[in-house]
Amino acid sequence: GIQVEQSPPDLILQEGANSTLRCNFSDSVNNLQWFHQNPWGQLINLFYIPSGTKQNGRLSATTVATERYSLLYISSSQTTDSGVYFCAVVNTGTASKLTFGTGTRLQVTL
Amino acid sequence: DGGITQSPKYLFRKEGQNVTLSCEQNLNHDAMYWYRQDPGQGLRLIYYSQIVNDFQKGDIAEGYSVSREKKESFPLTVTSAQKNPTAFYLCASRATSGGLGQFFGPGTRLTVL
Numbered sequence: 001g002i003q004v005e006q007s008p009p010d011l012i013l014q015e016g017a018n019s020t021l022r023c024n025f026s027d028s029v030n031n032l033q034w035f036h037q038n039p040w041g042q043l044i045n046l047f048y049i050p051s052g053t054k055q056n057g058r059l060s061a062t063t064v065a066t067e068r069y070s071l072l073y074i075s076s077s078q079t080t081d082s083g084v085y086f087c088a089v090v091n092t093g094t095a096s097k098l099t100f101g102t103g104t105r106l107q108v109t110l
Numbered sequence: 111d112g113g114i115t116q117s118p119k120y121l122f123r124k125e126g127q128n129v130t131l132s133c134e135q136n137l138n139h140d141a142m143y144w145y146r147q148d149p150g151q152g153l154r155l156i157y158y159s160q161i162v163n164d165f166q167k168g169d170i171a172e173g174y175s176v177s178r179e180k181k182e183s184f185p186l187t188v189t190s191a192q193k194n195p196t197a198f199y200l201c202a203s204r205a206t207s208g209g210l211g212q213f214f215g216p217g218t219r220l221t222v223l
Binding site for chain 2: 001004031033035040041042043045048086088096097098099100101102103
């Protein structure tokens, strides 16, 4: 099956710093989503982005499907950004089943 | 208020007992999914359903069963055959048109003693 790798696995930032999270995948995809899992376990949709670039406030994401990677940018980080960020993909032809990466754990400190 | 609800939030059971986790959505989504998350890991797909009265096994279906009798509901039963049932269980749903991806409920933490 498709492999999804995220980097870095852990990241500590001071409040106000910027960061880039990366997601590499091993096969063609027709869906890619970024999620933020908060300390209570809730998975929050950030982006549905099979290709191109999207922005939502301090967050933006870019997927280059032909090169099999996606990037999540967090600017001016806040303590509420802490948690785990997951990338998940739907391998082309697999009936919309999401395959998750192992996540990037982000801690934003004061 | 539209969304996905899961109940209970926490569940404790003795080893050897079957337990059913509830998942309800009022988003009018056709597809529904069950995932399992172990500590420090990503999510793994247990079962999914793209239409009422039909469902398919995911990657880790052994020891689990589901039903899809109503569009809004997709309950998951963790049977005594599941060797390591203690985990965080998340339900998701998706509209089959519109291209917005999957949306998740708040999850149920199951602990088997």
